Amino acid sequence: MGGRVIVVTSGKGGVGKTTSTANLAVALAKSGKKVVAIDADIGLRNLDVVMGLENRVVYNFIDVIEKRARLNQALVRDKRVENNLFLLPAAQTRTKDAVTPEQMAELCEQLRPDFDFVLLDCPAGIEGGFRNAAAGADEALVVTTPEIPAVRDADRIIGMLESMGKSPIRLIINRFRPIMVEDGDMLAKEDILDVLSIKLIGIVPEDDSVIRSANRGEPLTFTQTSPAAQAYSNIAGRIQGLDVPWLQLDAGRSNGIFTSLKKWFGF
Amino acid sequence: MLHNDADFPSIHLKGANFGIRVVFPEELPDDVLLEKFESISKETYVLPVGTGVVLDFQSRSCSEDLIGKILLGAVWPKDLNILAWIASDGETAARFRRAGFKTEEPGGRDLYDRSETLILDHSLRSGQHEESFGDVVLAGHLNSGAEIFAGGSVSVLGSLKGLVHAGRLGTEGVYILAKSFESQQLRIGDRLCSQLNSDMKWWKKPVIITLEEEGLLFRDWKMDTGNDAT
Numbered sequence: 316m317g318g319r320v321i322v323v324t325s326g327k328g329g330v331g332k333t334t335s336t337a338n339l340a341v342a343l344a345k346s347g348k349k350v351v352a353i354d355a356d357i358g359l360r361n362l363d364v365v366m367g368l369e370n371r372v373v374y375n376f377i378d379v380i381e382k383r384a385r386l387n388q389a390l391v392r393d394k395r396v397e398n399n400l401f402l403l404p405a406a407q408t409r410t411k412d413a414v415t416p417e418q419m420a421e422l423c424e425q426l427r428p429d430f431d432f433v434l435l436d437c438p439a440g441i442e443g444g445f446r447n448a449a450a451g452a453d454e455a456l457v458v459t460t461p462e463i464p465a466v467r468d469a470d471r472i473i474g475m476l477e478s479m480g481k482s483p484i485r486l487i488i489n490r491f492r493p494i495m496v497e498d499g500d501m502l503a504k505e506d507i508l509d510v511l512s513i514k515l516i517g518i519v520p521e522d523d524s525v526i527r528s529a530n531r532g533e534p535l536t537f538t539q540t541s542p543a544a545q546a547y548s549n550i551a552g553r554i555q556g557l558d559v560p561w562l563q564l565d566a567g568r569s570n571g572i573f574t575s576l577k578k579w580f581g582f
Numbered sequence: 583m584l585h586n587d588a589d590f591p592s593i594h595l596k597g598a599n600f601g602i603r604v605v606f607p608e609e610l611p612d613d614v615l616l617e618k619f620e621s622i623s624k625e626t627y628v629l630p631v632g633t634g635v636v637l638d639f640q641s642r643s644c645s646e647d648l649i650g651k652i653l654l655g656a657v658w659p660k661d662l663n664i665l666a667w668i669a670s671d672g673e674t675a676a677r678f679r680r681a682g683f684k685t686e687e688p689g690g691r692d693l694y695d696r697s698e699t700l701i702l703d704h705s706l707r708s709g710q711h712e713e714s715f716g717d718v719v720l721a722g723h724l725n726s727g728a729e730i731f732a733g734g735s736v737s738v739l740g741s742l743k744g745l746v747h748a749g750r751l752g753t754e755g756v757y758i759l760a761k762s763f764e765s766q767q768l769r770i771g772d773r774l775c776s777q778l779n780s781d782m783k784w785w786k787k788p789v790i791i792t793l794e795e796e797g798l799l800f801r802d803w804k805m806d807t808g809n810d811a812t
Contacts, residue, residue: 441709467708467726474707509741510725512705 317427326468328439367532416450423451
């Protein structure tokens, strides 16, 4: 029995798969677990940038599969966490066809004995890249934003994951804005869960610090206590089976000037 | 008799809701008709939908001798399921009837009546697709991007957000029922309606939809549980 292999996927691009993978990898590593994050987005790798490790990439996992490098040569250790966090980068100059689902599954099996968690950052789409990333995983985290196109694509991916026998499949709602939900301009948590019918593992609120951290190459969960950082840390706890309280996400209107004016004028 | 194929028109095979319609050109001599008909491979008649073949002689005459040769040379060897022998020539049509052949155009309703009901006990997710010749009952949601194509009626006992085509073989006496209607396109029989949106009074309501002469008719679907007296 080795570590758990979890694919972080979504279907639609731009919903926060890579950000979620990086932040969860850091949060799990900080809690004492040994973690490797694999960038499975061959040809469009980003996880190394988001984790701030791009200048340390020498080999990638295609080099490992094609026997040009050993696995421990390709693993990039993140020195900011006590010997617990590693990145296995993707090849930037190859395409998704460079690897087969069987090779990815074998790679995950090689990593499983040495790590508590293997997180796979899945490319967008439902084609070969997704199938490769999902092939070696036992479980899945599906990331969606509260938008109808993203939820529909998440639904498609969940159907495919179910048919592949992945379990559990759990949901992260990313970039959630309670004030828009209150105004009826964004899907509510209940609406999303009604469609997707899988267990929610966390809601990450919209947070400007996410963009700043991605540009700096420093995942939020390293140091910050922003709402998004807190949400990712909570999800990492729930992945480990901990009973973590849910963040109170309110619309935050009470201090707004328009709220005060509305109250003043009796609206 | 020697002849050049190019001298004569071809037999036309047309896909139809019941399967395949074989149309014999009126100017085709009997021996050429037989030769061409026999040369069509058995695999040609295998379609994913439809159950049989209609032989359409148009206004050409078909003798008893030719009927026998068609049966012996093509219909029985290829194990064809002939749904009807169609002819506008009165004598030929009478000859077909005397032989005990069906001479009416096959209707979609026959196919629909012979089919079983498909019951699905789970929601259909985006990208998932179900087909049935008969009715379909979905005990769950039909999510956006999911599809049900049915020869008969479709009942969605959850939210209907995906695409439903009821009566896909051209049958019009069917219905679509939804506990919560939220779809932007519906198809019944040969009609398609895409002018559906959240401004409709039926949006997110339980409805039953049928096809009337003027188009789709939406009505409230009120569940009668039989417990009103309690």
